Amino acid sequence: DVKVTQSSRYLVKRTGEKVFLECVQDMDHENMFWYRQDPGLGLRLIYFSYDVKMKEKGDIPEGYSVSREKKERFSLILESASTNQTSMYLCASSLGVGMNTEAFFGQGTRLTVV
Amino acid sequence: GQSLEQPSEVTAVEGAIVQINCTYQTSGFYGLSWYQQHDGGAPTFLSYNGLDGLEETGRFSSFLSRSDSYGYLLLQELQMKDSASYFCASRTGANNLFFGTGTRLTVIP
Numbered sequence: 001d002v003k004v005t006q007s008s009r010y011l012v013k014r015t016g017e018k019v020f021l022e023c024v025q026d027m028d029h030e031n032m033f034w035y036r037q038d039p040g041l042g043l044r045l046i047y048f049s050y051d052v053k054m055k056e057k058g059d060i061p062e063g064y065s066v067s068r069e070k071k072e073r074f075s076l077i078l079e080s081a082s083t084n085q086t087s088m089y090l091c092a093s094s095l096g097v098g099m100n101t102e103a104f105f106g107q108g109t110r111l112t113v114v
Numbered sequence: 115g116q117s118l119e120q121p122s123e124v125t126a127v128e129g130a131i132v133q134i135n136c137t138y139q140t141s142g143f144y145g146l147s148w149y150q151q152h153d154g155g156a157p158t159f160l161s162y163n164g165l166d167g168l169e170e171t172g173r174f175s176s177f178l179s180r181s182d183s184y185g186y187l188l189l190q191e192l193q194m195k196d197s198a199s200y201f202c203a204s205r206t207g208a209n210n211l212f213f214g215t216g217t218r219l220t221v222i223p
Contacts, residue, residue: 031209040122042201043157043213050209058210090156096209102147103203103211105156 003027006091006106013113019078021109023091030096032074033058033103034066037088049074050096081113116140118202118214125220126192134187134217136202144205146178146185149213152198160187160200189219197221 007022025032031050035043035058045058047066055066063085067075074093078085088110094103118138126132136146145164149157163169163178163185175188189196202214 031211033211035213040215042118042120042215045210045212048210056210059212092157092211094211102159102162103149103157105158107156 004091004093004104004106006089006109008109009107011109011111013078013081013111015082015113017078017081017113019081019111019113021076021078021089021091021111023074023076023093023106024072025074025093025104026072027093027104028071029093029104030071031094031101031103032068033092033094034064034074034076035090035092036060036085037090037108043090046076078111081111083113085111086113087111116204116206116212118204118212120200120202120214120217122215123218123220125222126189128192128194128221128223130192131188131190132192132219134189134200134219136185136187136214138183138185138202138204138214140204140206140212142206143180144207146176147203147211148174148176148187149201149203150198151201151216157201192221194221194223 033048034046049055049068065077091106092103094101148160151157161176178185
């Protein structure tokens with residue numbers, strides 16, 4: 001079974017802190033994604049990566065950056081956390097070829113910025 | 115850019131059939147997928163339509179009309195455990211994946 005693991009289920013951080021959310025997948029997937037999920041807004045794509053050191057912006061990259069130094073690991077960084085970044089963050093991965101490529105999700109990190 | 119619009123909520127009776135619609139506007143289009151998410155859980159893949167027509171997987175079917183920029187998920191013989199949020203999703207390229215706003219389905223006895 002594909003496994004996508006996010007480092008924390010719950011996280012509380014202070015405004016202005018630099019926050020790292022870690023995601024690891026064990027299926028050698030090329031693509032990895034970071035989403036945030038807010039009620040009524042669905043899953044909004046923050047960043048995605050299709051290879052090591054390669055990244056592209058999604059719909060809402062402002063205030064975030066990402067790092068992919070190894071194929072299995074994709075990190076989301078909040079440079080200076082703000083209260084409007086309080087949300088559920090979901091990481092996902094998928095194969096990089098073909099259009100019918102199922103995405104597998106981690107269990108999510110609920111981040112609260114106070 | 116892209117947008118995928120879904121109704122926010124649907125309620126249906128156990129044993130009935132329900133249809134969840136998705137209309138999309140994308141700069142490129144590589145098929146429509148559907149995901150299910152139970153409260154507190156992670157989204158899980160249900161189905162994919164790359165071409166027009168109906169795809170059936172057990173009690174779930176999904177339909178796509180690219181000329182109408184429209185698709186739907188059909189759930190038959192509804193069960194209480196089908197109460198969840200359902201998302202359509204689309205790719206505009208080989209490597210991205212964008213989701214719709216989600217539809218919360220409530221199944222009532």
